[in-house]
Amino acid sequence: xxxxxxxxxxxxxxxxxxxxxxxxxxxxxxxxxxxxxxxEIIMNLEEEFSVTVEDxxxxxxxxxxxxxxxxxxx
Amino acid sequence: MIETRVCKAFxxxxxxxxxxxxWVSDAALASAVSKAGGLGIISAMNAxxxxxxxxxxxxxxxxxxxxxxxxxxxxxxxxxxxxxVVIDEGVPVVTTGAGLPSRxxxxxxxxxxxxxxxxxxxxxxxxxxxxxxxxxxxEGGESGGHVGDLTTIVLVPQVxxxxxxxxxxxxxxxxxxxxAAAFMLGxxxxxCGTRFLTAVECTVHPNYKKKILAAGDISTIxxxxxxxxPVRVLKNQFARSFAALEYDSSVSNxxxxxxxxxxxxxxxxxxxxxxGSFMAGQIAAMIHDEKTCREIITDxxxxxxxxxxxxxxxxx
Ligand SMILES: Cc1cc2nc3c(=O)[nH]c(=O)nc-3n(C[C@H](O)[C@H](O)[C@H](O)COP(=O)(O)O)c2cc1C
Numbered sequence: 327x328x329x330x331x332x333x334x335x336x337x338x339x340x341x342x343x344x345x346x347x348x349x350x351x352x353x354x355x356x357x358x359x360x361x362x363x364x365x366e367i368i369m370n371l372e373e374e375f376s377v378t379v380e381d382x383x384x385x386x387x388x389x390x391x392x393x394x395x396x397x398x399x400x
Numbered sequence: 401m402i403e404t405r406v407c408k409a410f411x412x413x414x415x416x417x418x419x420x421x422x423w424v425s426d427a428a429l430a431s432a433v434s435k436a437g438g439l440g441i442i443s444a445m446n447a448x449x450x451x452x453x454x455x456x457x458x459x460x461x462x463x464x465x466x467x468x469x470x471x472x473x474x475x476x477x478x479x480x481x482x483x484x485v486v487i488d489e490g491v492p493v494v495t496t497g498a499g500l501p502s503r504x505x506x507x508x509x510x511x512x513x514x515x516x517x518x519x520x521x522x523x524x525x526x527x528x529x530x531x532x533x534x535x536x537x538x539e540g541g542e543s544g545g546h547v548g549d550l551t552t553i554v555l556v557p558q559v560x561x562x563x564x565x566x567x568x569x570x571x572x573x574x575x576x577x578x579x580a581a582a583f584m585l586g587x588x589x590x591x592c593g594t595r596f597l598t599a600v601e602c603t604v605h606p607n608y609k610k611k612i613l614a615a616g617d618i619s620t621i622x623x624x625x626x627x628x629x630p631v632r633v634l635k636n637q638f639a640r641s642f643a644a645l646e647y648d649s650s651v652s653n654x655x656x657x658x659x660x661x662x663x664x665x666x667x668x669x670x671x672x673x674x675x676g677s678f679m680a681g682q683i684a685a686m687i688h689d690e691k692t693c694r695e696i697i698t699d700x701x702x703x704x705x706x707x708x709x710x711x712x713x714x715x716x
Pocket of ligand 1: 421422424443445496539543545591680
């Protein structure tokens with residue numbers, strides 16, 4: 327599975343949507359994920375991928391999140 | 401006497417912060433609290449660097465070497481500049497409200513400032529601990545001002561379980577029983593806002609104090625939920641109209657924002673009982689007297705001592 331696929335699956339379970347609803351360009355706002363949810367999701371992803379995300383507030387789309395997680399894994 | 405890590409970490413006689421309150425907690429209130437053995441906190445609210453610098457200097461002139469703090473509202477248009485002012489002026493403690501202070505924490509940590517974010521959830525508490533916060537304030541929705549959903553009694557123990565840094569409990573604390581309960585939930589300190597609104601040294605308009613003293617159990621409501629930033633206020637004409645507008649789908653969010661703009665200033669500075677936004681916590685109902693910051697703090701902890709010492713009476 328690619329990082330995108332893994333993250334899409336985690337998001338799908340988190341908000342109970344269809345996998346097809348999640349594309350790289352999908353915004354968290356359109357998924358109705360608020361700032362509290364966002365930090366909780368990030369903390370879970372940090373554990374899952376053994377990374378740390380410095381600035382949560384900059385992340386607007388699923389693609390951006392994937393990029394940040396991949397960059398931090400290096 | 402109650403002594404916790406909060407006393408040690410922040411150099412306090414009593415483990416209590418006076419919460420930053422926009423249009424309310426200026427140098428006069430903050431310095432009185434610090435001189436009484438707690439941590440007084442100046443609100444940077446939406447003001448600019450010059451205002452804050454003036455307040456910090458006025459507070460320092462009063463408190464000398466005693467610790468004090470500044471509260472930064474992260475939504476403020478001047479957040480970047482005031483975040484630098486606290487470094488330039490050597491402010492020992494900074495609390496933050498309304499968001500994640502991630503952007504500023506590296507610079508504050510480097511400057512030796514103890515950062516204490518207000519947190520509405522476990523994940524946010526863990527995030528700021530990871531980024532070097534000295535402590536967190538777990539604030540429940542009973543509080544006055546901008547509020548989260550979780551209540552103090554539910555939020556505090558979960559945050560205390562999730563982080564190793566000290567936790568201060570905020571929201572709904574105004575007597576020694578509240579302080580004792582906070583410690584039972586795992587907090588090592590408390591932050592009070594509403595209680596200090598009726599401090600003698602608080603310069604808020606007398607009408608504001610009068611309304612706090614007159615408040616009962618059902619006197620507050622939260623408005624602004626539709627706008628994404630709920631605020632707990634005393635019910636008055638302004639609050640009721642605001643609530644009605646929120647339920648009216650023909651009214652746009654922009655119109656509601658405009659209706660609410662400047663209302664806290666109207667309450668705190670002008671004492672406008674009709675059109676002002678009198679932010680206050682649910683605990684306003686239990687505040688019946690105007691007294692000095694020293695009396696507020698010593699009474700809180702004397703009663704907490706008594707309650708905690710008697711807490712074993714049910715245990716068999
Ligand atoms: C009038 C008023 C203004 C406030 N303004 C701020 C603020 O600017 N920044 C902030 O972080 N918290 C603010 N608060 C929250 C307080 O700092 C504190 O956490 C809260 O009042 C604690 O709950 P209590 O009122 O039940 O004691 C405000 C509270 C009140 C009552």
